[in-house]
Amino acid sequence: MIQLFELLGAEDRRYSQFSWRARMALRHKGLKFEITPLLLTDKESIAFANSTSVPVLVDGEAVHTDSWDIAVYLETAYPDAPSLFGGEIGLGLTRVVNSWCDRAVNVAFGPLIVRDVLDAAHPDDREYFRETMEKMFGRTLEEVQEGREARVKNLYRTLDPIRTSFRKGQAYVCGEAPGYADYVVFSQFQWARIVSPFKLLDADDPVFAWRERMLDLFDGFARQTVAYDIAA
């Protein structure tokens, strides 16, 4: 059985957005898997994989430690299951979406919810989380998140490329059906709804409807996890 290591937060919140990319990819491929939740500070449990971060995926002899590498591995190892990328061109384009997400979308989300992540983190991880994040931002988490109501428009603008495509009638980032690029962008929303009650989207935003479609996939797989009610 495939094993996936991910983060355990307070009240069983599974708040690692990168692990959600792997979770959705596994469901897309129709593969059965077991999840091992661990603390952010528990580096021992993933030392076997030479990793200090999750997700970590173990499939027999194969061990992968980065969400992008995991997706590429699943596509290569399970070619007869539904494709995540839709061929070589799709693979290249999805890599661009993955980088856009890591460099722009994630950066737009972070300052809106990072203080809330502290509360969603496991109590034993909070000191480490605050210390590492405040070092990265150069400010307290409270300062970073302050005034977010006025800054949510930055996220709105960042998401314009997908919003415009949805307005043109495209149901998913990948077209008529979801693929890995959808799971990458969705992972950011899933992270946000797991850690924060803050409203990110208006109900009439086409991105809101897309998020609903994503939450409905695989019998409401992503909807079922412990999260805040983000309905408008």
Ligand SMILES: N[C@@H](CCC(=O)N[C@@H](CS)C(=O)NCC(=O)O)C(=O)O
């Ligand atoms: N590039 C990696 C990033 C993974 C990552 O940053 N994971 C976070 C959790 S969402 C983590 O485990 N961080 C460990 C730490 O901060 O010590 C991927 O795509 O998988």
